[in-house]
Amino acid sequence: MPGLRVILRHQPENKRYLLHTLFSTPRLRGQNKSTNIEVIQEKVRLRDISLDLKLPRSITGAESVDAGEVTLSTVGGIQRLLIGELNGHAVVPLSYA
Amino acid sequence: MTRRTLNDPLLLRQVHLDFHTGPQVPDIGLHFDEDEFGDTLVKAGVQSITLFAKCHHGYSYHPTKVGKPHPNLKTNLLRRQIDACKARGIATPIYLSCAWDELACHEHPEWRVVDEHGKWITTGGIDHLQGPSWGILDFGTSYLDYLCAQIEEVARLFPKNDGIFLDICHQYVSLSSQSMDALKAKGLDWQNTEHLVRHAADMRDEFLRRTTAAARCVHADLPVFHNHGHVTRGDRRILGFDSHLEIESLPTGGWGYEHFPVSARYAETIGAKYLGMTGKFHTFWGEFGTYKPGDALEQESAMMLAFGAGSSVGDQLHPSGIIDQTTYERIGQAFKLIEDREAYHSGSEGLAEIGVLSAEAINDPYTIRTWPKHVPGDEGVVRLLLECQMQFDVLDRNCDLSPYKLLILPDEVQVDTDLKAKLDAYLADGGKLLLSGKSGLGEDGFLFDIGAEYCGTSPFDVDYALLSAPEFGDSPKTPVCLYEGSQRIRVTDGTSLGDVYEPYFARSIKHFCGHQHTPNRREKSGYAVGVSKGQITYLAHSVFSIYMQKGPVVLLEALRNLIGSLLEEPMVTTTHEPCPVSG
Incomplete structure (x- = not known):
């Protein structure tokens, strides 16, 4: 899904990664100085975003900041994160030992 | 409220309050009200607001012995804005326009950039080739003395200010009389394009040095930023003059949605402190009565947070001094999200493969x-x-x-x-x-x-x-x-x-x-x-x-x-x- 952004940051002092997710659908709304004006006009709620993670450190826990129910599991040796819901922007703090 | 220094982390919720006001507009600041202004900002969660000392028209919004106040200024607007904000714990960096100054262009046409064809140039505006647009000043002329005196005056008048934001920091190739004299004195040939570019680059360096020194004439640790609408990648010399970067990148105003991520990932990589800057406008700066949806401002600010940046939202104050309530309801929506998620910003760093x-x-x-x-x-x-x-x-x-x-x-x-x-x-x-x-x-x-x-x-x-x-x-x-x-x-x-x-x-x-x-x-x-x-x-x-x-x-x-x-x-x-x- 090209509109889905997943951006990772690291908070070493908190021993966690921050997985930011964003989703929006800019709409074409005319032009200004020959460039398109694309305005984010509505929120579209997504559910069940499933991500396989291969981060520098193994994740021990996942929290939800407006991400609905968040589930961490291991599938075939790979850590899989299920994000229950995304309505614009959510953060999933991923802690490591 | 103590003033902020270049050692402080950047505040995450900022407004950049444009105030480019032509001389024909009446009653400037007449209806400014400290409580309405300050309380509106507080309600929207604004932590810092960049306020105008001098606009692109070249007028000042405070008493000045160097420049000229706007001819229809009815009050000491900048002082009152700062006082209203400081009383509420809101930081107030001060803005001065540099290469665009219509008043200086009019009073000192010899300070203007002259192109290779002997003509003045203009840039900006809706259609700079046919409609109104801004004259460009040459930092290789005595304009730089005038500008630095204005910056120093502001630094001394407002010693508790939280930074100086210098805008339109472009130096074009110029064949103004003073630039031609300087070229000759350096043994350079004004008919050689490479020589012209080299001289323009020297003048820009001189501009950066002198304006930074002027801004810091009272406090050596004052935050200073030189804006030119784009963080030029590869030129790390800016880090010697800019305490931080404000990435001007209005997605609906010509920058698109990729310009900010490219700039932010570069700014972080070179170790700069940086803000994102969007606008409340439907299209671009200089619109009155247009509103980007709150969801858009929220999502754009969230994108900045995801890339490790705080959010600065551009607005333009009505000349009367009345703050626009619709705008700040929408900014408030975006800043609520930033405030709620601030814990997921501090001390964070990018992760890349x-x-x-x-x-x-x-x-x-x-x-x-x-x-x-x-x-x-x-x-x-x-x-x-x-x-x-x-x-x-x-x-x-x-x-x-x-x-x-x-x-x-x-x-x-x-x-x-x-x-x-x-x-x-x-x-x-x-x-x-x-x-x-x-x-x-x-x-x-x-x-x-x-x-x-x-x-x-x-x-x-x-x-x-x-x-x-x-x-x-x-x-x-x-x-x-x-x-x-x-x-x-x-x-x-x-x-x-x-x-x-x-x-x-x-x-x-x-x-x-x-x-x-x-x-x-x-x-x-x-x-x-x-x-x-x-x-x-x-x-x-x-x-x-x-x-x-x-x-x-x-x-x-x-x-x-x-x-x-x-x-x-x-x-x-x-x-x-x-x-x-x-x-």
């Missing part, structure tokens, strides 16, 4: 640029990586390359001897390179052993790529149009990524076929769409520029698969498409 060597940074770091600067290869690769949920940094030649599994050199990166040595060391340490288009090409062919022979640029305006290598995943089994002629390569000891099919002839006024493209010949050309050898993969088209400018979805999927295979284990992989739900 891919390094993008910026073509702008490598090829052309010192060209004087104005907004909004687009380098299609740089923005195309970033758009693609964002859409593929891949993690990247944007790099210049001074960056440490060792953290990255993969380096991408998009489309036109000119590799000189120094960069070649750095990339060779990176390869020797086991890194991987992805080159496209003209990246890595020297005068005598490829600078790297890519496993193919270089046969020149295709003479055709278009050709077709059969993306048959398994690394491209489930791509079409037929040749796809890539909208340009590729670099011709014949594979030697590398592995071909597929065949190029060339058209019957180049489209021209003499012979053409159909609306757009001459169709492909049935037989292969003998040239390859790409090649891989060891740690190096090369693609013969400017795939990232093509993706930015034409956006073929086929290319998105093929490059997602190729880059994924080069990473082997991407940090993030989506396992299936998420479901949109209503409500």
Whole structure:
């Protein structure tokens, strides 16, 4: 899904990664100085975003900041994160030992 | 409230309050009300607001012995704005316009930039060639003395200010009388374009030095930023003059949605403190009574947070001084999100698996640029990586390359001897390179052993790529149009990524076929769409520029698969498409 952004940051002092997710659908709304004006006009709620993670450190826990129910599991040796819901922007703090 | 210093972290919720007010407008600041202004900002969660000492029209909004107050200024507006904010704990950096100053242009036409044809130039405005737009001043004239005196006056009048924001920091090539005298004194030739550019670069350096010193005449630790609408990648000298970067990038105002991520990933990589800057306008600065939806401001601010930046939202105050309630309801929505998530900002740093060597940074770091600067290869690769949920940094030649599994050199990166040595060391340490288009090409062919022979640029305006290598995943089994002629390569000891099919002839006024493209010949050309050898993969088209400018979805999927295979284990992989739900 090209509109889905997943951006990772690291908070070493908190021993966690921050997985930011964003989703929006800019709409074409005319032009200004020959460039398109694309305005984010509505929120579209997504559910069940499933991500396989291969981060520098193994994740021990996942929290939800407006991400609905968040589930961490291991599938075939790979850590899989299920994000229950995304309505614009959510953060999933991923802690490591 | 104590003043902020360059050692403080940047505040995350800021407003940039434009106030460019023409001399014909009456009753400036007449209806300003401290409580209405300050309480509105507090309610919206604003922590800092950049306020105007001098606007593009050249007028000041405070008593001045150097410049001139706006002719219809009815109150000491800047003082009252600052007092209202400080009483509420809101920081107040102060704005002065630099290369745009209509009053100075009018009173001192000898300070204006004169182009090679002996004419004044103007920039900005809705249509700068036909409509009203701003005259440009030459920092190589006595204007710089006047400007620095204005900055110093502001620093002394408002010693508790929280920073100086200097705008329109462009120095154009100029043949003003003073610049011509200076050129002659330096033994330079005013008819030589290179000499003119060199002198303009010297004048810009002088401008940066002197304005920074003027801003810090009272406090040596005062935050200072010089804006020119774009963070030019590759020129790290700015870090000596700017305490932080404010990435002006209004997605609906010509910058688009890729300009900010490219700039932010670069700003963080070079160790700068940085803010994002969007606008509350439907399109661009200078609109009254237009409103971007609150959801948009919220999402744009969230994007800034995700890239490690605070949010600055641009607004323009009505000349009467009355703050616009609709605007601050919407800004408040965005700032609520930032406030709620501030704990997920402090002390955070980017995480990346891919390094993008910026073509702008490598090829052309010192060209004087104005907004909004687009380098299609740089923005195309970033758009693609964002859409593929891949993690990247944007790099210049001074960056440490060792953290990255993969380096991408998009489309036109000119590799000189120094960069070649750095990339060779990176390869020797086991890194991987992805080159496209003209990246890595020297005068005598490829600078790297890519496993193919270089046969020149295709003479055709278009050709077709059969993306048959398994690394491209489930791509079409037929040749796809890539909208340009590729670099011709014949594979030697590398592995071909597929065949190029060339058209019957180049489209021209003499012979053409159909609306757009001459169709492909049935037989292969003998040239390859790409090649891989060891740690190096090369693609013969400017795939990232093509993706930015034409956006073929086929290319998105093929490059997602190729880059994924080069990473082997991407940090993030989506396992299936998420479901949109209503409500």
